[in-house]
Amino acid sequence: HHHAHSGSGGVGFLISTEFLKFFRVTVLDSSTEGILWLKLEDKQDGSMSSACVCYLPPEGSSSNVNAQFFYETLLGQIYQFQNIGPYFICGDLNSRLGDMEDHILGTDNITERHIVDYKANRYGELFQEFLLSAESCILNGRKLKGPNDYTCISEKGHSVVDYVISPIDYLHLYDQVEIHSAYELFEKAGCVGRYNLNISDHSLITWKSSHYIMNSKQDTGKIKVSKKKIYNCEEVPQHFMNDLNIISEIQA
Numbered sequence: 077h078h079h080a081h082s083g084s085g086g087v088g089f090l091i092s093t094e095f096l097k098f099f100r101v102t103v104l105d106s107s108t109e110g111i112l113w114l115k116l117e118d119k120q121d122g123s124m125s126s127a128c129v130c131y132l133p134p135e136g137s138s139s140n141v142n143a144q145f146f147y148e149t150l151l152g153q154i155y156q157f158q159n160i161g162p163y164f165i166c167g168d169l170n171s172r173l174g175d176m177e178d179h180i181l182g183t184d185n186i187t188e189r190h191i192v193d194y195k196a197n198r199y200g201e202l203f204q205e206f207l208l209s210a211e212s213c214i215l216n217g218r219k220l221k222g223p224n225d226y227t228c229i230s231e232k233g234h235s236v237v238d239y240v241i242s243p244i245d246y247l248h249l250y251d252q253v254e255i256h257s258a259y260e261l262f263e264k265a266g267c268v269g270r271y272n273l274n275i276s277d278h279s280l281i282t283w284k285s286s287h288y289i290m291n292s293k294q295d296t297g298k299i300k301v302s303k304k305k306i307y308n309c310e311e312v313p314q315h316f317m318n319d320l321n322i323i324s325e326i327q328a
Contacts, residue, residue, distance in 0.1 A: 087110060087129045101117075102114065104160075105156075111153070118287070126163040130166070154212075163243065165240070165241040166238075166240045168278060169237060171237060172200045172235055173200045174191075179208070184213070190217040192236060193236035211243060221251075226255075248286075250284070256279055256282065258277070
């Protein structure tokens with residue numbers, strides 16, 4: 077950002093050279109600011125998956141990002157790439173979900189998440205709509221290896237704004253979710269007091285992913301792509317359906 081004292085903005089992946097010995101990694105999509113998709117292909121069996129990292133600036137930010145457009149774009153990319161195989165999405169979304177449900181109760185048979193941040197914001201409402209439409213849920217508060225915790229800890233307060241997201245159908249592939257505060261990581265590395273560094277107020281989320289092998293006999297051409305229309309009911313015209321012909325048809 078041009079007002080920042082140093083380079084800022086954008087998203088990226090850090091991939092170990094050891095990982096690259098076993099997987100081919102290519103960029104699927106980097107066309108939208110703050111959203112980056114990678115394709116991961118196993119060099120041995122050819123099975124594929126994808127990974128996405130995101131950053132949505134906070135409400136009131138000078139970046140002037142349309143949050144609804146951001147989530148609609150991300151949803152469209154899921155529809156585009158979901159046939160590749162399993163995927164996960166992670167990043168700082170500045171969306172506080174609070175205690176709102178991230179899945180459809182009574183329909184999706186998954187464990188309830190442990191909640192530490194009960195406050196929601198407007199971005200959180202858009203985030204919930206996105207999760208329901210994408211048939212996905214967050215890993216935060218589920219399949220925990222250790223205690224659940226806030227992902228942003230600062231002088232302004234504590235919140236959960238960083239997430240790992242999984243399709244509900246592939247939730248079984250992810251496990252051992254942990255939240256590590258930046259101070260905790262610096263302390264373990266012996267850096268506290270040794271270096272004059274500004275410690276991030278965001279925490280690190282780690283999790284374990286099981287390798288997924290696609291059945292080579294699967295006919296990927298017949299995979300059904302689910303799509304849902306989203307309607308903005310906040311901008312319904314004042315005289316919507318206020319027509320005598322329409323009223324007559326409804327009453328008939």
